[in-house]
Amino acid sequence: MDILFLEPQPFYKHRGSPIAVHLLLKVLSQQGHRIDLVTYAEGETVAYNQVEYHRIPQVPFVHHIxxxxxxxxTINDILMIFVVFSLLIRRRYHVVWAVEEMAFLGVLLKLLFGIPYVYDMDSSLAQQLVEQFPRLARFTRTLEFFEGIAVKHATVVVPVCDALVEDIQKYHPQKTVTLRDVSLLDEISEPVELDLRTQLGLNGDPMLMYVGNLEAYQGIDLLLEGFAMAAKQTRPAELVIVGGAEQDIQQYVQKSRKLGVEQRVHFLGPKPIQHLSAYLSQADILVSPRTKGRNTPMKIYSYLDSGKPLLATNMETHTQAFGPDVAELADPTPPAFSASMVHLIENEALRHEFGQKGRQLVQEKYSFTAFRRTLNQLIDWLEYELGHQPENLVKTKPVAYLSKEI
Incomplete structure (x- = not known):
């Protein structure tokens, strides 16, 4: 197929959506599809077979997105629209693959040119907006109305988790295919020598580790407050935090100081994702204290695959991917999270059991092999549904509103 792929992120960068897109492009290009990738100016250019980059112009002062x-x-998304229309003047496509908010552009392209689109859905945009800007709560119905349009008119919606599938049923999608994230340890890891205990001057006390950004929804406040409480209830432990922007790190350094645990909390800043396996291998306990959102964090699958025990909040963002037989689950309050920390710190046999069960779960359900199989089945269905022979390429001329003709 000829695919117009819309990625409204800095690509490639080592974070959630771009990593997922990287895996998609890897599989699609190996299948022989020709892809025009429209994305932001910022990011590393990764070479794929038959994938051509079309980056928007770099705007002064619009970087580090x-x-x-x-x-x-918003500025970058608007510029993407101009790039897309310039391509449509010259080229024809079987389908548009629209990531996140680009689904709204997908609706417009279907209206103007009759090109079907796939809605690649990492999260509910309506929920995300209200969580980020609580004052928008009064406009929830309006936001859901527009989200519903994008869902309803997509040829297929591809959510990243079961919770999103459940959320969008009220919009009556034509078809949904859940394409779950996978462990990254085998796909992108590179061997590296690492000894954090020596590097940080630590002894043999248990090491808890968090990897990821430090945005509010990740629950770093909960993590630090729970860790401070646990420090008063059990033997000494260390908390290592990998990732985060400098301004966020400084904010949480101050918080750890106020909580009296600054000597036991170590902020390492961003590290190459290729070294993720090496960092996870250093930990005794991995933590995911997320307090908002319903989609499962991509890192969870690498956490589980590492063979290390996981402590996570008892929220759907986690429980849709695994149960209490695989990881320690705690309510998202400092006392509960602290109690679960203590439970794992003091129970080495349980840590070993959780680590083994987590790795087994990933091998059965969340491997790259499973990802590839699901994506291949989706593409086979799309090719059959759209009839992708050369004579069926969608011509870029106006057609009837939301016509099903291709």
């Missing part, structure tokens, strides 16, 4: 909505992201 973070996850979530922002004025910088």
């Amino acid at each position: 973070r996850a979530g909505f922002s004025w910088k992201k």
Whole structure:
């Protein structure tokens, strides 16, 4: 197929959505599909077979774009629209693969040119906006109305988790295919020599580790407060935090100081994702204290695959991927999270059991092999549904509103 792929993120960067897109492009290009990738100016250019990059122009002062909505992201999204229309003047496509908010552009392209689109859904944009900007709660119905349009008119919606599938049923999607994230340890890891205990001057006390950004929804406040409480209830432990922007790190350094645990909390800043396996192998306990959102964090699958025990909040963002037989689950309050920390710190046999069960779960359900199989089945269905022979390429001329003709 000829695919117009819309990625509204800095690509490639070592974070959630771009990593997922990287895996998609890897499989699609190996299948022989021709892809025009429209994305932001920022990011590393990774070579794929039959994938051509079309980056928007670099705008002064519009860089270092973070996850979530922002004025910088809005400017980049608008520029993507111009790049897309310039391509449509010259080229024809079987389908548009629209990531996140680009689904709304997918609706427009279907209206104007009759090109079907796939809605690649990492999260509910309506929920995400309200969580990031609580004052928008009064406009929830309006936001859901527009989200519903994007869902309803997609040829297929591809959510990243079961919770999103459940959320969008009220919009009556034509078809949904859940394409779950997978462990990254085998796909992108590179061997590296690492000894954190020596590097940080630590002894043999248990090491807890968090990997990821330090946005509010990740629950770093909960993590630090729970760790401070646990420090008063059990033997000494160390908390290592990998990742985060400098301004967020400074904020949480101050918080750890106020909690009196600054000597036991170590902020390492961002590290190459290729070294993820090496860092996870150093930990005794991995933590995911997320307090908001329903989609499962991509890192969870690498956590489980590492063979290390996992402590996570007892929320759907986690429980849709695994149960209490695989990891320690705690309510998202400092006392509960602290109690679960103590439970794992003091129970080495349980840590070993959780580590083994987590790795087994990933091998059965969340491997790259499973990802490839699901994506291949989706593409086979799309090719059959759209009839992708050369004479069936969608011509870029206006057609009837939301016509099903291709």
